[in-house]
Amino acid sequence: MDFTDAPIDTTAVANLAEQKLSLELLDIANDRDKAVGFEAVVNRGFYGERSDEKDIEFLLDATAYRRTTAVWDATEPAVEPVATVASWTTPLSVPGGGTVPAWAISAVTVAPTHRRRGIARNLLEAELRTAAACAVPVAALTASEATIYGRFGFAPSAQVAKITIDTKRTAWAGSTPTGRVRFMELSDLFEQGPAIFERERVQHPGEIELDEALWCEILDYRPGKADKAKDLRAIGYTDAAGDLQGFAAYRVKESSDDTLTAKVAHLAAATDDAYAALWRFLLELDLVRAVEADLRSLDEPVLWQLSDVRAAKVEPFDHLWLRILDPIAALEARTYSRQGSIVLDVVDPLEFAQGRFLLEIDGEGTAAVCRLTGDVPEDAAHATLSERDLALIYVGGASATALHSAGRIVEGTPGAATLVDAAFHSPVAPRLGVGF
Ligand SMILES: CC(C)(COP(=O)(O)OP(=O)(O)OC[C@H]1O[C@@H](n2cnc3c(N)ncnc32)[C@H](O)[C@@H]1OP(=O)(O)O)[C@@H](O)C(=O)NCCC(=O)NCCS
Structure with a gap:
């Protein structure tokens, strides 16, 4: 059974009905009012800013394929639900270069007015039963807190690191690739970046497939979003044959001590040469005192391409949580x-x-x-x-x-x-x- 055809979980429906709560699947494409309410509640749940209409429209279109479930309080009829969850299946890269189908779970929120009544437990257990019924072997999520999901059998399967490199303290000690680094138009980055991401993804266990919503999320940008485009810069690495083999998107920001930091939104390289050239470019930016990149591997090669190993600060944290079904x-x-x-x-x-x-x-x-x-x-x-x-x-x-x-x-x-x-x-x- 395809995940989009999976029926609502009747156990969770019955459990929640005892509290006069109604668990329903949402048709994002056709029930726009409820879908807009869903997005507003997810934003509020994560203490995000209210999205403007265009952002909501974009996000709803980009995520319409996902399985969207919400809980309504039957005693207080409203378009906004009191709890939310969305899921979809994605290939998850595993050691050896293959993938396993994974049930990605996202947008888990319960309104503060309805917390600690077992709603999240019902939503999560329903997701796991539905994933198992669809014969999906693994469930995956990223967690806001490390204490929530262990009770459902999830564990932090892949740690990542935030890496901050003091560029004044170190020189480049890696290779000097023969290809070229050039600035890219944001439209080219947006169009050509995902293919590079995909080529890199399969080489790294723990990665999932990119969709348009995730792509915009990592860049913190979408086409037409002028304020987010203002400071986003992109570079691409082309090899000797002129083929694009990697990109980096970054923003240079003033830090609290008045120095400049290049914050890497994402760097993806399909080859070692592209990787080295892109990192070198960032580390050698004039005026910039630090390069900061989040969600990097704990075994990042750039750590071995610095003349001073102490120039890098590596802050690991749990990121990918898996549940074997x-x-x-x-x-x-x-x-x-x-x-x-x-x-x-x-x-x-x-x-x-x-x-x-x-x-x-x-x-x-x-x-x-x-x-x-x-x-x-x-x-x-x-x-x-x-x-x-x-x-x-x-x-x-x-x-x-x-x-x-x-x-x-x-x-x-x-x-x-x-x-x-x-x-x-x-x-x-x-x-x-x-x-x-
Ligand atoms: C986290 C959240 C979804 C929990 O919802 P909830 O409906 O209150 O949770 P439940 O009542 O179903 O609780 C289920 C279990 O999780 C525990 N729990 C709930 N929230 C927890 C938290 N933040 N930290 C640790 N444990 C938590 C409960 O104590 C309960 O434990 P038990 O059943 O083993 O006794 C909700 O507080 C929320 O929306 N938070 C803000 C958004 C967020 O962080 N979402 C998670 C996204 S990854």
């Missing part, structure tokens, strides 16, 4: 760094991922995964872990050894955590360059 499909979608057999006993209070799973990993790193009803085979490494621990190691964001030392993963066979670690290790650190 179908361990077989999820585990078969990625590849592994070590051959061998592994048995994982997954404990899941909500039962989606509950069970014993056998992974047989071949010499190519491909796993055949099945549910195991019997005993652990003699040659297999065996470990017991929660559904959240499985999400933590899934794209290589946490080490099974550390989780074992932390008392979270329990070894059934000696050394199992180290073997799981070696198998699940991702040569490319996971990251997510967008928030949703």
